[in-house]
C-alpha cells in the first residue's frame with residue numbers, strides 16, 4: 031500500500047511520510063473528487079468537502095485518520111461499516127454514496143454533503159430546547175435508529191455532535207444522523223488506543239462492562255440526548271459544569287414534565303432489559319409523551335417547564351474542562367502528527383484551578399478484550415451550586431433502576447458562538463484565527479505532556495501507544511481535550527489544560543491531535 035496508488039491518491043507516499051492530510055486540498059482523488067476544504071476531524075477520520083468533477087456536485091469525504099494507517103484491519107472495518115450504513119437508506123440518515131479502496135491510499139468514504147449545525151452547537155448557542163422541539167428532534171433520531179436496527183446496524187455513538195440539523199422542506203430542525211457503526215470499529219482491535227466505542231456520557235453501562243451489547247445501547251444514548259436537549263446538560267452534570275448562553279434557563283430534572291422524565295428514565299435504565307426493547311417502542315413512548323403533554327390535563331404539568339423560566343446566573347461555571355467529564359485530558363504534543371487546524375493560543379498563568387471532572391473508566395490499552403470496569407460514580411459537588419435561589423428544589427434525579435442518569439459526565443456544548451447577554455450590547459468583533467500560532471504553542475508543550483506519563487492513568491501504557499485527543503476550544507478561548515473513551519483524566523493533564531488559553535474566536539473550534547506518550 032505504501033508505494034502503490036500514487037495515481038489515484040496524489041503523492042501518497044509523501045503524505046504518509048508527513049502523516050498529515052493538509053496537502054489534499056486542491057487535489058483530485060481517484061480522478062473524481064476534488065478536495066475543496068477541510069470540514070473537521072473526529073476520532074475516526076478527517077472530513078473534507080469535495081466536488082465531484084464530473085457531476086459538479088459537492089460531497090463530504092471522510093478519510094480514515096492517519097493514525098490508523100498502519101492498521102489495515104481498522105481500514106477494512108471502516109469500509110465495511112460504511113457499506114452497511116450505506117444500505118440504511120432513510121431520510122434521517124446521512125447517505126453514503128461511494129468509497130475509496132485502501133489499496134489506492136487511505137480508506138475513505140463519500141457522503142452527501144450536509145450544510146447545517148450539529149445539535150451540540152445548537153445547544154451551545156441556544157441553551158436547552160423547549161420540549162416540543164426536543165421531541166421533534168428525538169423522534170427523527172429514533173426513526174433513523176429504527177431503520178438502522180432493522181438492517182442490523184447499531185450506531186453506538188449517538189450524541190448531539192453526530193446529529194446535524196439541516197433545513198429541509200421548511201423545517202429548520204430536520205435531522206440527519208452521521209457516523210453509523212463507526213464507533214465499534216476500534217473495539218477489540220489490538221493496537222488501537224480505543225477499546226470502548228462511543229462517547230463518555232452517552233455510553234451505555236453494558237459497553238463499559240464488556241461482553242455482549244446490542245441495539246439497546248442506542249436507546250440508552252438517545253435517552254441521554256433527550257435529557258441533554260431538554261436540560262442543556264448531561265444527567266450527571268450540574269448547571270455550573272457547562273457553558274451555556276447567558277440567557278439560557280437553569281433547569282433541573284424536576285422541571286421536566288412527568289411524561290418526559292418517564293421516557294428518559296426508561297430509555298436510560300442501567301439494565302438493558304428495562305429499557306424500551308426497540309427504537310419503535312421508544313418512538314411510541316415519545317408519541318405518547320407528546321400526546322400527554324398536549325392534552326388539556328397534562329397541559330398543567332407542562333407548566334412545570336416553562337419555555338424560558340429563569341435567566342442564567344451571571345456567574346457561569348468555569349469548568350468547561352470538567353464538563354467534558356471522563357473524556358477530558360490534554361492533547362498538547364504533536365509528536366508524530368498534525369492532523370488538524372488550530373486556533374490562536376496564548377499560554378496563561380498557572381494559577382487557573384484545575385477542574386475536577388468525573389473520570390471515565392480506565393481501560394488498559396494492552397488488554398482490549400478484557401471486561402471493562404463499570405463507570406466511576408459521579409463526583410461529589412466540589413463547589414457551590416450555581417443556581418439562582420428561585421430555582422425549585424431538585425428532586426432525586428434518577429429512578430432506582432436508572433443510575434445511569436447520575437453516572438455520566440461529558441459536555442457537548444462549548445463549541446459555538448455564545449450570544450451576548452444583553453441584546454442591546456453590540457457583538458464584539460472576533461479576533462483573527464491563527465492556526466499556526468496554535469500549533470506552535472501545542473508543540474512547545476510536548477515535553478509537559480510526555481512528563482504526564484508518570485500519572486497512574488498512563489503508567490501501564492506501552493511507550494509506543496499513540497493517543498488521539500480532540501481539542502475543543504470554546505468561543506471564549508477555553509481549551510479542553512477529550513481523550514478516547516476509556517482513558518482517565520489525569521491530574522497532570524488537567525493542570526496542563528487549565529493553563530492553556532486560546533484566543534476567543536467567532537465560533538470556537540475543534541481539532542484533533544495525536545500524541546505519543
Ligand SMILES: Nc1ncnc2c1ncn2[C@@H]1O[C@H](COP(=O)(O)OP(=O)(O)OP(=O)(O)O)[C@@H](O)[C@H]1O
Pocket residue numbers: 069070071072073074075076077090124141142143144145148187191192208209
Ligand atoms: N456529511 C457531512 N456533511 C457536512 N459536514 C460533515 C459531514 N460529516 C461530518 N461533517 C463534519 O465534519 C466534522 C468532523 O466530523 P466527524 O464525524 O469526523 O467528527 P465527530 O463526530 O465530531 O467526532 P467523532 O467521529 O470522534 O465522534 C464535524 O464538524 C462534522 O459536522
